[in-house]
Structures are given as structure tokens and as C-alpha cells.
Amino acid sequence: MKKLIIVISIMAILPQLFAQNVNCKIKGSDTVLPLTQKEAEVFMKKYPGSSIMVTGGGSGVGLAALQNGTTDIAQSSRKMKLDEKMKMQDAGKTTIETIIAYDAIAVIVNPSNKINQLTREELESIYTGKVTNWKEVGGDDMPIVLYSRESSSGTFEFFKEHVLNKKNFSPSALLMPATGAIVQSVSQTKGAIGYIGLAYIETTVKALKVSYDKGTTYVAPSVENAMNKTYPVTRPLYYYYLNTTEKAVKPFVDFILSTEGQKIVREIGYVPVK
Amino acid sequence: MMIHYKRFLSKAIILTAVSLSGFSAFSQEDQSAAVKQSADTLNTKIENVKSDLDLLKKLKISGYIQAQWQLADTTGQASAFSGGNFPKNADNRFAIRRGRVKFTYEGTLSRFVVQIDATEKGVALKDAYVNFKDPWLQMFSIQGGVFDRPFGYEISYSSSLRETPERSRVYQTLFPGERDLGAMLTIQPRKESRFNFIRLNAALIAGNGIAPEIDSKKDFVGQLGINRTTRNEKFRYAIGVSYYNGGFFQETPNVYKMTTLEDSIYSGKGFLVDTTDSNKGEYARREYYGLDAQFSLDWMIGLTTLRGEYITGTQPGTSANNISPNNRLLPNPYTVTSSNGTSTTYSGGPVDTYIRNFNGGYVYFIQNILHSRHEIVVKWDYLDPNTKVSGNEITSKVNTRSTKMGVADIKYTTWGFGYNVRLYSNLKLMAYYEIVKNENTSLTTSTANYTKDIKDNVFTLRLQFKF
Numbered sequence: 001m002k003k004l005i006i007v008i009s010i011m012a013i014l015p016q017l018f019a020q021n022v023n024c025k026i027k028g029s030d031t032v033l034p035l036t037q038k039e040a041e042v043f044m045k046k047y048p049g050s051s052i053m054v055t056g057g058g059s060g061v062g063l064a065a066l067q068n069g070t071t072d073i074a075q076s077s078r079k080m081k082l083d084e085k086m087k088m089q090d091a092g093k094t095t096i097e098t099i100i101a102y103d104a105i106a107v108i109v110n111p112s113n114k115i116n117q118l119t120r121e122e123l124e125s126i127y128t129g130k131v132t133n134w135k136e137v138g139g140d141d142m143p144i145v146l147y148s149r150e151s152s153s154g155t156f157e158f159f160k161e162h163v164l165n166k167k168n169f170s171p172s173a174l175l176m177p178a179t180g181a182i183v184q185s186v187s188q189t190k191g192a193i194g195y196i197g198l199a200y201i202e203t204t205v206k207a208l209k210v211s212y213d214k215g216t217t218y219v220a221p222s223v224e225n226a227m228n229k230t231y232p233v234t235r236p237l238y239y240y241y242l243n244t245t246e247k248a249v250k251p252f253v254d255f256i257l258s259t260e261g262q263k264i265v266r267e268i269g270y271v272p273v274k
Numbered sequence: 275m276m277i278h279y280k281r282f283l284s285k286a287i288i289l290t291a292v293s294l295s296g297f298s299a300f301s302q303e304d305q306s307a308a309v310k311q312s313a314d315t316l317n318t319k320i321e322n323v324k325s326d327l328d329l330l331k332k333l334k335i336s337g338y339i340q341a342q343w344q345l346a347d348t349t350g351q352a353s354a355f356s357g358g359n360f361p362k363n364a365d366n367r368f369a370i371r372r373g374r375v376k377f378t379y380e381g382t383l384s385r386f387v388v389q390i391d392a393t394e395k396g397v398a399l400k401d402a403y404v405n406f407k408d409p410w411l412q413m414f415s416i417q418g419g420v421f422d423r424p425f426g427y428e429i430s431y432s433s434s435l436r437e438t439p440e441r442s443r444v445y446q447t448l449f450p451g452e453r454d455l456g457a458m459l460t461i462q463p464r465k466e467s468r469f470n471f472i473r474l475n476a477a478l479i480a481g482n483g484i485a486p487e488i489d490s491k492k493d494f495v496g497q498l499g500i501n502r503t504t505r506n507e508k509f510r511y512a513i514g515v516s517y518y519n520g521g522f523f524q525e526t527p528n529v530y531k532m533t534t535l536e537d538s539i540y541s542g543k544g545f546l547v548d549t550t551d552s553n554k555g556e557y558a559r560r561e562y563y564g565l566d567a568q569f570s571l572d573w574m575i576g577l578t579t580l581r582g583e584y585i586t587g588t589q590p591g592t593s594a595n596n597i598s599p600n601n602r603l604l605p606n607p608y609t610v611t612s613s614n615g616t617s618t619t620y621s622g623g624p625v626d627t628y629i630r631n632f633n634g635g636y637v638y639f640i641q642n643i644l645h646s647r648h649e650i651v652v653k654w655d656y657l658d659p660n661t662k663v664s665g666n667e668i669t670s671k672v673n674t675r676s677t678k679m680g681v682a683d684i685k686y687t688t689w690g691f692g693y694n695v696r697l698y699s700n701l702k703l704m705a706y707y708e709i710v711k712n713e714n715t716s717l718t719t720s721t722a723n724y725t726k727d728i729k730d731n732v733f734t735l736r737l738q739f740k741f
Contacts, residue, residue, distance in 0.1 A: 069699065079506075079507055080507065081503065081507050082503050082507045082508065082509075082510050082570065082572055083503070083510070085507075085572060085577070086570065086577065089577060089642060089645075090435055090696075091696070091699045091700075092647045092696025092697070092698060092699050092701075092702070093699060094645050094646065094647070151465045151466050156466075160466075161505070166468050167468060168466060168467050168468055169466050
């Protein structure tokens with residue numbers, strides 16, 4: 001009986017002994033932030049010895065922090081730029097890139113706006129400043145108030161490249177430091193328009209359907225539509241970490257890529273990798 | 275009696291419960307007020323710390339130290355372009371090549387920079403400038419002070435990043451010390467613009483290095499360049515053109531220009547002197563044209579970088595020297611300080627002016643090995659300081675109307691082979707061997723025989739710490 005108790009105790013303790021606790025800092029993209037926060041929360045509950053600190057600031061900020069050694073993982077909503085890679089190299093650092101999920105960018109307006117859908121061309125005209133009143137795209141006679149992320153944001157760069165076709169944002173666009181600020185501003189401003197990651201959609205704003213075939217079909221931003229690839233404005237979300245710290249952060253990265261982690265991806269409103 | 279007692283007890287319990295609950299409610303309110311007060315105090319403290327931190331974040335201190343050991347072919351070797359001449363009795367040496375500390379204060383639309391260089395040779399100012407960006411379009415900026423001359427690529431590419439110990443001979447000759455005193459306008463569309471890849475610099479500078487200005491003439495230097503990366507972030511290319519237009523104060527009426535000489539004593543190419551009185555006090559034209567290109571490819575074997583630059587133009591100098599003035603004092607004596615800190619003072623009266631057409635350039639090939647900390651570099655550079663003569667045409671024979679040619683007319687070609695490894699993120703080790711070739715001429719001087727290649731190769735082992 002004594003022996004049995006000892007064996008059972010050891011079997012109960014063993015997984016805890018072999019479980020690798022993770023102590024790390026994660027910084028970067030505001031888009032990835034809610035996902036990382038949730039994943040970290042679940043991971044820390046599972047492995048109580050772990051400590052994961054998560055902060056936002058934008059993809060560029062996270063990658064700069066990885067380069068200067070103030071974070072262990074940079075979360076990014078865009079691919080690392082060649083310039084950033086060269087800086088890493090100059091600092092003698094080699095990075096590992098992992099796609100942890102996919103995200104869809106949703107275009108949002110104030111719920112009082114009667115517009116429900118826009119084509120990519122209309123979005124381009126609105127954000128480059130060619131169209132300045134909602135009546136020009138079938139809405140009420142109301143000036144358009146543009147909200148955008150700052151240029152250090154990966155979402156900013158993605159939107160510029162894929163929606164604006166690399167054209168300049170209108171100088172009148174109001175640049176916001178965080179996605180939450182865009183949601184709040186759009187919810188409080190009648191003529192406002194903004195763009196955010198799918199996970200940030202709230203009932204206080206209205207997400208528009210988007211057409212990438214000049215108005216033939218309009219698709220609503222949703223996890224399902226992103227997964228079946230009918231929603232056109234999707235992108236990968238990345239983790240970047242150094243090969244020298246791979247061992248320390250890998251358990252957490254593996255957790256996100258696991259079935260359990262990818263389930264959270266889906267729950268939070270992102271598109272799973274698998 | 276019993277009932278009365280029960281009633282009394284019930285009342286007592288109720289009263290006690292009510293009074294206790296009242297006390298408890300009061301106590302909870304009190305507690306929450308205290309917690310709120312503590313939270314407010316903590317918030318205020320955090321806000322104060324944050325604002326102090328934000329202020330501190332604007333001031334950045336960075337720097338690097340390069341400690342090195344060099345081995346020359348011979349004792350006392352003349353290696354002015356490889357970190358300075360060797361001591362008379364030494365063929366190897368230890369040195370602090372650079373010891374930089376840079377203070378940068380970054381405002382919203384402004385930047386203040388001071389950089390000093392502290393080595394065993396002394397302490398010298400490298401940068402001291404202020405930069406302001408226009409608050410409206412944020413595409414125009416004005417910079418004033420001592421800063422890198424906006425010409426080509428190698429000048430502004432930091433010595434801490436460069437894969438070789440020194441800049442090319444052509445740059446060390448034309449722009450010793452890299453910096454000058456003046457003002458610069460930069461036009462570059464803001465980051466959000468699709469034209470952000472274009473950049474234009476135009477500067478008016480004193481043309482005397484970091485030393486005080488000595489005349490009222492200003493030199494113009496301008497640069498137009500593009501820098502783009504492909505959408506997949508795998509290939510980057512940058513191309514630029516540069517122009518320099520300045521002057522060289524003529525201390526005497528004697529201005530020498532290259533020509534073909536024919537008389538009873540000497541037949542061939544040489545300097546012909548113009549002794550017109552009005553030459554004195556005029557400015558000889560100092561004019562350069564530059565073309566530069568850089569390519570980087572991130573692929574399976576690591577990052578491959580190819581850089582090249584070509585510069586041509588007219589360089590006024592003296593009979594023995596064609597390094598641009600870097601600390602000229604007028605009238606004589608004046609000092610020329612090369613980029614490695616070696617100063618040569620010219621005295622003994624005003625010097626004559628020699629006009630030479632030149633060209634020069636370099637090519638770098640840098641290969642990172644499999645995305646690791648290791649890289650190899652091969653560099654080729656050359657400077658032909660006098661394109662009108664070459665080889666045996668460079669002679670010390672003297673014509674009745676001309677002066678002899680000298681070491682300032684000899685073409686040099688340098689091959690460099692290097693290996694760099696980042697030992698830690700702050701620490702870089704460099705091993706670099708330079709094969710320096712001079713063209714074979716008919717010239718011999720009291721110190722060297724330039725009829726053959728003189729021994730002046732250098733090996734450098736350098737440790738750099740950067741923060």
C-alpha cells in the first residue's frame with residue numbers, strides 16, 4: 001500500500017517536474033496583444049511557476065525591443081523588415097520566425113452610419129482623401145472622419161499596402177496610438193471610419209462587408225470567412241525570438257501552436273494556423 | 275417572564291446586528307476610501323515616474339570603442355590610410371582606433387547631437403549639430419553645426435557598422451574626418467508617404483573640416499538618392515548621386531595644371547605653371563561627382579551585400595599632398611589632419627596650388643554565413659589622384675617651366691580580405707588584411723622607391739565594444 005502511494009505521488013509530481021516553466025517578456029503588436037494575453041493567462045494557470053509579461057506598443061516597437069534586448073518575444077502583425085533583420089545581424093542576433101495565427105482586418109464605422117459595405121476602390125478613395133463625404137459612397141450627407149493607426153503599427157502598413165494599394169493616407173487621417181483608441185473614437189463619432197483587427201470588434205461599432213471584385217461580392221469580416229479564404233483582407237501574425245533564447249520561450253510558443261492554444265486563437269477571434 | 279426574556283434577547287440580538295452591520299458598513303466605506311486614496315497616491319507616483327522616464331527616454335547615450343593590434347610589413351611603415359603611419363622603430367602596434375561617446379536628445383521634431391572621440395591621442399569633437407523638422411508636412415528638415423558631409427555612402431556609414439577597419443582611400447583623401455561645419459537642408463517625404471524612399475540633401479559648408487572657417491567662400495554639397503526594399507523584404511537596393519562644388523584658396527600666384535610639355539630638357543606630361551598675379555587670393559575649383567549603389571539580398575546562405583561607389587572630379591592640392599584641407603590655417607603654416615587623426619603641419623611660407631583630375635572608388639562584397647554571427651568581406655578600392663599621368667610618366671625630371679611630379683600623383687589599389695564575428699551582441703571581432711599596391715613609376719624619393727610596389731600591407735585585429 002505504501003509503495004502504491006509513493007508511485008502515485010511520483011506520477012502526480014512527475015509532469016510538474018518535467019513541465020518547463022516559462023519566464024519571459026512579450027512586446028509588440030497591439031493586434032496580437034489580446035491573443036497573447038489570453039494564451040499567457042491560460043499557460044500560467046497550467047504552469048503556475050511561469051511568469052509571462054505582455055505589453056503592446058506596435059510591431060515596430062516590439063521588434064526594436066527584441067533587437068535591444070528588452071523583450072524575449074516580439075509579437076508582430078507584419079513580417080520583419082530587411083532593415084530590421086540587418087540591425088539584428090549587426091547586433092549578432094539571429095531570429096526565429098513563427099506564425100502563430102492569422103488575422104482579418106475589419107473596416108468599422110459608427111453604428112448610426114447607414115453604410116453596410118464598401119469596395120476596396122471606395123476604401124482607397126476614402127482613405128486617400130479623394131472621397132470626403134459619406135454621400136459620395138451612398139451614405140448620408142456627412143463628412144468622413146478618418147481614423148488610422150500610427151506608422152509604427154504593422155496594421156497600418158498592411159492596410160496601406162493591401163487596401164490603399166501603397167498610396168498615401170490622406171493628411172487629414174487621425175493617427176491613433178492603439179487599436180482600442182480607434183474603436184472608442186469610431187463608436188463616439190458619427191462620420192468616423194477606422195480599421196482594426198477582427199478580435200477588437202465590439203457592439204459599439206459596425207464592421208463593414210468588403211468587396212475585392214469591384215462590387216460583385218461583399219464578404220463580412222469573420223473567423224469563418226477568413227478560414228474559408230473568402231474574406232480578402234487577412235494576414236499572418238508572427239512571433240519573433242532569438243535562437244539563443246529559443247529553449248526558454250519554446251514551451252509557450254509550442255503551447256500556442258497546440259490544439260489547446262489554437263482553440264484559444266479561435267475563441268479570441270483570430271484564425272487558427274491549423 | 276420567559277417570553278419577556280426571549281423578546282429582550284431578540285431585541286438585543288437585532289440591535290447588536292444592526293449596530294454591527296452599520297459599523298461594518300462604515301468600516302468598509304472607510305476601508306474602500308483608504309484603498310482609493312492609496313491607489314490615487316500610487317497612480318500619482320506612477321504618473322510622476324512615467325513623466326520623468328519619458329523625459330529621460332529623450333536623451334540617448336551610445337558609443338563604441340575599437341581597440342586594435344596591427345602588423346605592418348616594415349618598421350616605420352607609411353600607412354596613413356590604414357590607421358596612421360607606424361612608429362619609426364615598430365612594425366606592430368596597439369591602439370585605440372576610435373573611442374566614441376554620442377549624446378542624442380530626441381524631441382518631437384528636433385534632435386540635438388554631440389559626439390566626441392576619446393583615444394590615447396586625445397579628445398576630439400566629431401559631431402555637434404541640431405536638427406529641426408518642419409511641423410506641417412514633416413518632410414523638410416534643417417541641420418546646423420558639425421556633421422557628416424552629405425556625399426556618397428561611405429561617409430555616413432558608421433565606423434562601428436563598417437565591415438572593414440577604415441574608409442576607402444578616395445574618401446580619406448577627399449573628405450578627411452568626414453565632417454564639416456555648415457547647414458544642411460534635407461527633403462524626404464514622411465514615412466507614411468509612398469515617396470518616402472527618395473531623399474535629397476543639400477548643404478552649404480565651410481570646406482575646412484571641423485576647424486573654424488577661414489574664408490567667406492562656402493562649398494556646396496548635394497546628394498539625391500533612393501532606397502527601396504522589395505515587397506517580400508528579401509532584396510534591398512539603393513542608388514545615389516552626389517555633387518560637390520567648392521574652392522581651394524590660392525596662397526600664391528603659382529597655379530600648376532597638367533599638360534604635355536615639349537622642350538629641350540623634357541618631353542612628356544607634367545605640370546605647367548601659371549604665374550598670373552591675380553591668381554593669388556582666388557579659389558581653385560574643387561569639384562566632385564559621385565555615384566553610389568548598394569544591394570542586399572537575404573537568401574538561404576545568409577545576407578549578401580554588394581556596395582560600390584565611383585567618384586571623379588578635380589582636386590586642388592599642393593605638390594606633395596592632395597588631401598582636402600581639414601584644418602587649414604591661412605596664411606601658412608597650415609595643418610592637414612587625415613581621418614585617422616594624423617596631423618601634418620605645412621610651413622615655410624605660402625604653398626603653390628596644383629590642380630589634378632582624379633577618379634576613385636570601391637567595391638565591397640560582404641557575405642553573412644548561413645544567418646550566423648560570422649561574415650566574410652572582400653573589398654577592392656582605388657584612387658588615381660592624377661588621371662593625366664600613369665606609370666612611368668610619373669617622374670621627378672624637372673622641366674624649365676614645370677615642377678616635378680611626386681607621391682601625390684601615384685595611383686593606389688587596395689585589396690582587403692576580412693572576417694568578422696559578433697562574439698556577443700555588443701562585442702565584435704574583426705580580422706582584416708590589406709594588400710596595398712602602388713603603380714610602378716619612374717619616381718624615387720629619399721624615403722621610398724616607387725619604381726616598384728613598396729611594402730605597405732597591413733594586418734588588423736580589432737575588438738569593438740558597442741553600446
